[in-house]
Amino acid sequence: xxxxxxxxxxxxxxxxxTVLSIDGGGIRGIIPGVILNRLEYELQILDGxxxxxxxxxxxxxxxxxxxxxxAMLAGPNEHGRPLFAAKDIVPFCLxxxxxxxxxxxxxxxxxxxxxxxxxxxxxxxxxLFKLVRDLLGNTKLHQTLTKLVAIPTFDIKKLQPTIFxxxxxxxxxxxxxxxxxxxxxxxxxxxxxxxxxxxNKEKEFNLIDGGIAANNPTLVAIREVTKQIMKDxxxxxxxxxxxYSYTRFHVISLGAGSNRREKKYDAxxxxxxxxxxxxxxxxxxxxxxxxxxxxxxxxxxxxxLDKTVSRIGLDTGHYEPVEGGGTNAEALKRxxxxxxxxxxxxxxxxxxxxxxxx
Numbered sequence: 536x537x538x539x540x541x542x543x544x545x546x547x548x549x550x551x552x553t554v555l556s557i558d559g560g561g562i563r564g565i566i567p568g569v570i571l572n573r574l575e576y577e578l579q580i581l582d583g584x585x586x587x588x589x590x591x592x593x594x595x596x597x598x599x600x601x602x603x604x605x606a607m608l609a610g611p612n613e614h615g616r617p618l619f620a621a622k623d624i625v626p627f628c629l630x631x632x633x634x635x636x637x638x639x640x641x642x643x644x645x646x647x648x649x650x651x652x653x654x655x656x657x658x659x660x661x662x663l664f665k666l667v668r669d670l671l672g673n674t675k676l677h678q679t680l681t682k683l684v685a686i687p688t689f690d691i692k693k694l695q696p697t698i699f700x701x702x703x704x705x706x707x708x709x710x711x712x713x714x715x716x717x718x719x720x721x722x723x724x725x726x727x728x729x730x731x732x733x734x735n736k737e738k739e740f741n742l743i744d745g746g747i748a749a750n751n752p753t754l755v756a757i758r759e760v761t762k763q764i765m766k767d768x769x770x771x772x773x774x775x776x777x778x779y780s781y782t783r784f785h786v787i788s789l790g791a792g793s794n795r796r797e798k799k800y801d802a803x804x805x806x807x808x809x810x811x812x813x814x815x816x817x818x819x820x821x822x823x824x825x826x827x828x829x830x831x832x833x834x835x836x837x838x839x840l841d842k843t844v845s846r847i848g849l850d851t852g853h854y855e856p857v858e859g860g861g862t863n864a865e866a867l868k869r870x871x872x873x874x875x876x877x878x879x880x881x882x883x884x885x886x887x888x889x890x891x892x893x
């Protein structure tokens with residue numbers, strides 16, 4: 536399946552640059568999984584059961600768990616189609632979560648409350664390593680099915696971010712690493728998993744969770760594309776480098792949830808805390824892989840689809856309904872229609888279709 540970066544995908548012939556961004560969050564990857572399932576379902580209603588999210592996005596980016604989901608959606612199977620349908624993400628998390636984040640019981644459960652930062656990572660990465668290796672095999676970064684995959688990590692030896700982006704490969708060929716190595720690296724959350732070391736093309740990488748470098752992978756994706764627009768990359772030939780607008784970006788950015796009920800503390804109280812207090816409780820819930828918690832995450836997100844679209848008010852700091860926004864499910868339906876229309880526009884504007892029409 537080897538192919539060059541330049542022939543990875545056809546040029547952009549439509550009006551938009553479509554971006555899917557997936558935040559990290561450990562077992563909370565279930566949350567974006569529910570949303571992605573609904574989005575792909577809406578696309579299949581419009582365009583047929585065989586379509587996948589990778590067919591619609593120019594860029595898929597993600598960090599930590601979001602990086603693994605990125606690889607699942609954009610990595611190719613033996614037939615040159617995506618490894619996973621979006622509907623398979625949540626079952627994947629439910630099945631493998633308890634092995635990635637094994638939950639202690641009895642006296643071990645009590646001992647687990649002791650801050651692990653004092654005694655090394657909470658988990659080893661053996662199960663995750665084998666799982667990702669078996670899943671992605673020898674697939675390399677340049678072989679992904681979208682025009683661009685961008686997965687951020689942080690190199691603790693160089694003390695700088697390392698962005699695994701297809702657009703970086705011509706500049707730094709070592710970036711074209713095994714997709715499995717990239718996923719393990721971006722998932723190496725400090726205090727939870729050990730840093731990950733690997734070599735590629737005579738260069739070494741000493742990496743940890745990409746969220747350390749880019750907690751919002753959307754910015755990574757936009758930066759990568761913007762640089763290519765300014766370089767007159769023919770993939771973006773319809774966009775004037777001197778006149779392009781960020782309105783050209785059609786972005787869906789998925790977080791891994793937050794707990795608005797989480798207890799808040801003032802500075803006076805927190806001034807007495809040691810490291811143990813900062814690493815315990817609900818703030819450390821990215822690894823609660825019990826059946827009850829995982830099923831609750833699914834239930835919460837399914838219910839959220841029927842709630843009104845809202846955003847945080849700049850003045851109040853609280854979530855406020857968006858006038859005319861409808862429900863979150865309706866918003867996803869509208870988003871799917873825009874993606875479908877863009878895909879059809881590109882098909883009608885491609886050189887192949889124009890040759891046929893003439």
